[in-house]
Amino acid sequence: xxxxxxxxxxRRARAAWVVVLVTVLTAVVAACGVTRGADEADNRRLRMMIxxxxxxxxxxxxxxxARVMEDDGLTGxxxxxxxxxxSGTVAMQRLLNEREADDLMLTMxxxxxxxxxxxRSDATVDRATPLARxxxxxxxxxxxxxxxxxxxxxxxxxWKADPGSVSxxxxxxxxxxxxxxxxxxxQAVGVDPREVNYVAYxxxxxxxxxxxxxxxxxxxxxxxxxxxxxxxxSLRVLAVSGEERLETVDAPTLKESGVDFAFSNWxxxxxxxxxxxxQRDALVTLLEEMQDTDAWRDELxxxxxxxxxxxxxxxxxxxxxxxxxxxxxxxxxGLV
Amino acid sequence: MDMLLxxxxxxxxxxxxxxxxxxxxxxxxxxxxxxxxxxxxxxLLLPVTYNVSPEGALIMFAGIYYGGMxxxxxxxxxxxxxxxxxxxITAIEGNKMAxxxxxxxALATAAIGSFVAGTIGTVLLVALAPSVADWxxxxxxxxxxxxxxxxxxxxxxxxxxxxxxxxxxLALGLSIGLVGTSTGQPRLTFGNSLLADGIDIxxxxxxxFAIGEALWVAAHLRRRPLEITPVGRPWMGRADWSRSWxxxxxxxxxxxxxxxxxxxxxxxxxxxxxxxxxxxxxxxEEFGHGAIEGVAGPEAANNASAxxxxxxxxxxxxxxxxxxxxxxASMQSYGLQPGPGLFDNEPELVWGLLASLxxxxxxxxxxxxxxxPVWAKLLRTPRPYLYAGILFFASLGAYSVNFQWFDLLVLLxxxxxxxxxxxxxxxxxxxxxxxxxxxxxxxxxxxxxQLSEGDxxxxxxxxxxxxxxxxIALIVLVPLVAxxxxxxTDPLEKELDDLEKEVRx
Numbered sequence: 001x002x003x004x005x006x007x008x009x010x011r012r013a014r015a016a017w018v019v020v021l022v023t024v025l026t027a028v029v030a031a032c033g034v035t036r037g038a039d040e041a042d043n044r045r046l047r048m049m050i051x052x053x054x055x056x057x058x059x060x061x062x063x064x065x066a067r068v069m070e071d072d073g074l075t076g077x078x079x080x081x082x083x084x085x086x087s088g089t090v091a092m093q094r095l096l097n098e099r100e101a102d103d104l105m106l107t108m109x110x111x112x113x114x115x116x117x118x119x120r121s122d123a124t125v126d127r128a129t130p131l132a133r134x135x136x137x138x139x140x141x142x143x144x145x146x147x148x149x150x151x152x153x154x155x156x157x158x159w160k161a162d163p164g165s166v167s168x169x170x171x172x173x174x175x176x177x178x179x180x181x182x183x184x185x186x187q188a189v190g191v192d193p194r195e196v197n198y199v200a201y202x203x204x205x206x207x208x209x210x211x212x213x214x215x216x217x218x219x220x221x222x223x224x225x226x227x228x229x230x231x232x233x234s235l236r237v238l239a240v241s242g243e244e245r246l247e248t249v250d251a252p253t254l255k256e257s258g259v260d261f262a263f264s265n266w267x268x269x270x271x272x273x274x275x276x277x278x279q280r281d282a283l284v285t286l287l288e289e290m291q292d293t294d295a296w297r298d299e300l301x302x303x304x305x306x307x308x309x310x311x312x313x314x315x316x317x318x319x320x321x322x323x324x325x326x327x328x329x330x331x332x333x334g335l336v
Numbered sequence: 337m338d339m340l341l342x343x344x345x346x347x348x349x350x351x352x353x354x355x356x357x358x359x360x361x362x363x364x365x366x367x368x369x370x371x372x373x374x375x376x377x378x379x380l381l382l383p384v385t386y387n388v389s390p391e392g393a394l395i396m397f398a399g400i401y402y403g404g405m406x407x408x409x410x411x412x413x414x415x416x417x418x419x420x421x422x423x424x425i426t427a428i429e430g431n432k433m434a435x436x437x438x439x440x441x442a443l444a445t446a447a448i449g450s451f452v453a454g455t456i457g458t459v460l461l462v463a464l465a466p467s468v469a470d471w472x473x474x475x476x477x478x479x480x481x482x483x484x485x486x487x488x489x490x491x492x493x494x495x496x497x498x499x500x501x502x503x504x505x506l507a508l509g510l511s512i513g514l515v516g517t518s519t520g521q522p523r524l525t526f527g528n529s530l531l532a533d534g535i536d537i538x539x540x541x542x543x544x545f546a547i548g549e550a551l552w553v554a555a556h557l558r559r560r561p562l563e564i565t566p567v568g569r570p571w572m573g574r575a576d577w578s579r580s581w582x583x584x585x586x587x588x589x590x591x592x593x594x595x596x597x598x599x600x601x602x603x604x605x606x607x608x609x610x611x612x613x614x615x616x617x618x619x620x621e622e623f624g625h626g627a628i629e630g631v632a633g634p635e636a637a638n639n640a641s642a643x644x645x646x647x648x649x650x651x652x653x654x655x656x657x658x659x660x661x662x663x664x665a666s667m668q669s670y671g672l673q674p675g676p677g678l679f680d681n682e683p684e685l686v687w688g689l690l691a692s693l694x695x696x697x698x699x700x701x702x703x704x705x706x707x708x709p710v711w712a713k714l715l716r717t718p719r720p721y722l723y724a725g726i727l728f729f730a731s732l733g734a735y736s737v738n739f740q741w742f743d744l745l746v747l748l749x750x751x752x753x754x755x756x757x758x759x760x761x762x763x764x765x766x767x768x769x770x771x772x773x774x775x776x777x778x779x780x781x782x783x784x785x786q787l788s789e790g791d792x793x794x795x796x797x798x799x800x801x802x803x804x805x806x807x808i809a810l811i812v813l814v815p816l817v818a819x820x821x822x823x824x825t826d827p828l829e830k831e832l833d834d835l836e837k838e839v840r841x
Contacts (some may be wrong), residue, residue: 046479078696084738086517087531087790089676093529119517167787171592174520199786205655205664209598213473213653215787223666228653228673302669 020073043239048080049095049106051088057222060269061135062107064299069290087115087173093123098272102279109267114175114326115318125270126323129280130316133268135300136308138242139181139185140251142219143236144211152239152257155218156189163195169216171207173200174335175326177265178220179206181241183329185254188261193333211235222336223249224304230329248304266322267306268297268315284311340462341796343687347695351394356692359396363403368419369451370542370733374404375658387471390537390670391685395692397663398646402454402696404659406704409446409635414439414714415726417546419733422638423603424541425610425766429630430624431545436626439712441773444572445580445628446635447704452581453588453636454697456746457643457743460592462690464681465595465651472596472648476577477784478795480599482804489808490611498761505762512540516776518783524569530742535750537603537771539734543747544764548754555755557720562582580632583613586638592639595644598656599780602641602773609633629776629792643693650674650686781814 050062059082066078083091088108095106106128113125132186141152147154159166163186170178178199183193187247199216201207204225211219212234219235229235230249237251241263245253254261271283290296291309300307310318330336346352366377378397388396408423412429426446433442491506515524516534525531572580587609594600608674613629614620622632648654653674655661667674672682715722734747757764788794796802 042798053658054376055658055665059379060382060665063383081739084533085740086529088528089532090740118520119532120522121529164789173517196785197789199783203661205661207599208652209656210475210476212654213476215476224668228677231437231673232677253601298725 024104044076045103046075046078047101047104048078049091049104050082051081051091051106051108051112052082053084054082057137058107058112058267059110060303061109061308062269064303065107065134065287065296066289068076068293068299069286069296072290072293072295073207074286074289074293084229085117086121087176088112089115089119089121089123092116092125092128094172095270095272096123096127097250100274102283103273104272105283106270108265108270110116110180110265110322110326111172111176113322114177114330115173115181116172116329117177117327118175120336124323125249126318127272127273128289129273129275130149131269131271131280131283131311132291133266133308133310133315133318134287135305136211136264136266137222137224138240138246139177139220139265140223140226140240140249141238142211142221142230143217143221144214144236144239145236145245147236148213149218149238150236152252152254152259155238156259159186159191160189163191164197165217166218167197168197168218169199169207169210170219170220171204173202174198174333176331177222180326180329181220181263181265182218183307183333184263184325185241185259186333187329189259193329227304242306264306264308268310289313337603337736339683339687340691341779342684343691346391347395347692348683348687349832352392352692353695355392355396356399356695356699359399360403360703361698362396363400363405363434364407364703365403366400366408366419367407367423369411369736370411370417370419370538372733372736373420373659374401375662377404378455378589378659378662378666382669383443383839390667391688393666393670394663394689395696396687397666398689398693399440399696399699400772401642401645401659401663402639405638406447406450406635408638409450410443413442413446413631413730413788414711414735415546415589417548417716417726417730417824418538419542419734420638421537421541421772422606423601423635424537424772425606425634426631427541427545428610428765429627431630432624432626434626434712434715436816438626438628440569440709440717441572441576441628442626442631443708444705444713445576445632446653447634447701447708448578449632450639451642451697451701452584452699453591453788454643455694456585456588456699457592457595457640458690458693460530461643461646461693465647472598473652473654475597475599475800477780477787479712479798479800479804480597481777481780481784482796482798482801482808483713484604485698486778486804486808486811487608488769488773488777489544489811490608491732491766500763502766505757505764506770509767509768512767513771513774513778518777518779520549528742530740533745534602534775537745540741540750540771541768542733543750544754544767546726547747547751549759550727551751551755552758553719553723569830576628579619581607581626582616583629584636586612587621588640590633590701591637591640592644595641595656595666596647597644597714598648598654599776600644601657605637606634607769607772608742609637625640646693650678650689653678660705661760692770723825791817800815 048066049064050059050060057130066080069075070078081270083094091106092112096106114123143149168182172178179198182196186193186196207219207221212214226235230237235248238256238259240246241254243262363374377400405422406419408420409426412418412423412427413434416427416431418427430442464682512535515531517532531771535642590605590609595607610630614623617629619627645656645660648656649660655664704832731744734743
């Protein structure tokens with residue numbers, strides 16, 4: 001029988017429901033809140049900011065690094081937050097806003113350098129404190145198995161003859177590594193980057209679809225996500241972009257194929273501006289210790305990353321040169 | 337068949353059953369909360385997999401995925417606050433049912449529909465995955481564009497009694513869909529990089545549905561007598577069953593193929609299912625006031641699409657949704673390479689996973705069906721508390737995505753829009769459809785034209801596209817011809833008359 005809420009007999013039931021509601025909501029809040037408390041006094045608490053969503057490249061790198069540092073007892077617990085927005089520009093802005101915060105690191109990489117420019121943000125990477133470069137990933141030139149291109153030479157020949165007719169797809173938006181690679185390659189072989197027909201796909205999945213369905217002629221991407229298709233022969237790799245061949249993929253480098261050009265997607269760690277030299281050195285030492293562990297070597301192998309550890313002035317120079325090169329490429333494209 | 341039985345042997349070991357349970361529970365709870373979805377949950381659990389067997393981890397992830405598809409419906413129905421984009425459509429009829437005292441029936445038809453669709457979808461997956469996957473990659477941007485155009489034409493059926501108001505609402509939705517830098521140029525971002533990725537459909541839906549309504553109720557609290565939500569019967573009656581089973585099956589028929597298509601997703605089939613049920617229903621007058629078909633169809637569709645997603649994932653290593661992409665990453669971290677070889681190389685794992693999908697589905701039903709009448713009683717909470725709870729819940733969900741106060745501002749701004757839409761009797765559905773379809777339509781058109789170097793004939797270059805255009809032509813021309821013949825009882829006209837009582841406050 002229906003019971004009226006205002007019926008005094010159901011008042012207790014009503015109170016019970018309010019209690020249930022409050023308990024559920026509190027539990028939800030507790031589950032979402034960032035974990036504070038339970039602090040070990042002698043261990044430092046650090047924060048790691050990730051500029052894209054869970055499961056992405058920066059996320060995998062940043063979380064792996066934080067996990068190794070925690071598990072090997074190099075530091076206390078890490079509080080990891082994903083700050084998503086504008087391909088990393090939002091996170092970069094937030095890092096710069098936290099001036100002098102000596103407990104914060106941001107995992108970033110080539111894509112963030114480019115995104116800052118394409119989003120016309122002034123949160124450029126040279127304003128932060130560089131800590132270390134961690135890993136490098138080669139890009140690959142992928143074609144469907146029945147593509148007319150069998151070597152880089154075939155591709156470059158067709159590309160030079162009519163740049164617009166060769167469609168190139170990548171898994172990143174303009175300014176990201178999959179976009180910068182073909183543009184800089186175009187500059188290297190003498191094709192006007194503005195004539196490159198680049199199609200941006202939303203990550204590796206849609207790009208795989210387009211390649212398997214031969215909707216695009218060439219794909220540019222890191223090769224980790226394509227190992228299955230490459231092994232079974234539905235996709236072929238014309239060349240890898242790095243200085244050296246990959247162990248996992250049987251393909252020449254660009255240089256071996258007669259194109260004097262090398263390109264790597266890299267990821268590293270920055271700290272906010274304004275921290276003291278001692279604070280910076282402490283964080284760099286921590287990362288150096290992490291890089292020296294077996295656990296980190298396992299992570300590198302598991303994820304197919306190349307170790308590209310670099311700190312100090314070297315990394316700072318590298319950042320400056322990357323920044324300038326990306327800006328130059330994007331300027332030529334009219335995107336800056 | 338033997339292999340599937342072996343799969344059940346794997347899935348039903350106590351430890352794997354435990355993982356399935358954990359997955360389903362986790363999935364349901366993250367599905368409930370707007371902002372946190374199954375993709376993020378699986379990604380955050382990736383490190384856990386290092387200490388768990390591959391079977392256990394994948395079984396848990398599949399449970400999270402299925403659970404997430406179901407969990408979103410509970411808050412859609414009870415609180416008008418969709419937890420996932422795939423359950424936005426469910427809120428439209430589901431919450432109206434709840435207000436009419438039929439929350440338990442809405443929850444039950446959602447639970448059983450999800451079970452039916454998930455089970456049929458999984459059967460289709462087992463039957464089709466090894467063979468059918470190859471053709472899905474042949475659909476290109478022209479086909480997707482045509483299918484989405486078809487969906488947009490179908491929107492005209494839900495514009496409501498006032499065409500002008502319907503189109504205003506649609507235009508608002510399409511404008512919201514423009515926000516962002518997806519074309520390479522910033523549009524409507526006002527120089528704010530927080531708007532560069534556009535506005536999440538879940539935030540829009542929660543704001544318009546839940547915040548808008550809470551504000552509306554607050555604005556009228558003193559002027560109108562308190563409406564008490566009647567308490568209905570706890571279980572589905574015979575009429576509910578007979579009105580639900582066809583929508584379940586039709587929803588499955590929409591959901592599975594869309595899930596399997598690389599650019600299909602779960603939103604499109606829920607929307608198409610809703611439109612279809614509305615056209616086919618024997619009780620069209622109930623739509624907008626809580627028609628059970630409008631819950632049964634879309635809820636079946638979203639679960640069937642989750643099953644469909646597994647087809648390209650397992651057979652080609654092709655992730656078609658964010659959740660599938662993260663599941664793929666976890667498989668790769670075990671050194672497993674999805675693709676045609678997977679069924680031969682890892683039969684125990686694959687069939688164990690498929691069997692566990694059946695198990696997850698059954699668990700969801702067992703967990704959720706008895707809870708339906710219990711949840712329904714939540715609505716007896718006095719309205720001030722209830723709406724305070726809804727506001728809190730919605731804000732928490734919007735904030736938890738990114739820990740940005742800006743997102744709360746967006747939520748509130750769209751909440752005010754929702755209030756204004758109620759004030760001026762603008763229907764909500766066209767706006768939601770505009771937000772979902774607009775960006776995708778533009779993206780597919782742009783991509784098709786870019787690949788053809790600006791040649792418009794490319795739009796007719798794929799058979800699926802041509803079929804879609806023929807259907808569009810029929811939808812537009814048939815009523816027109818009927819009217820020209822002076823038949824008088826134009827079916828569309830009649831339907832529009834029936835829809836006079838459109839979603840109104």
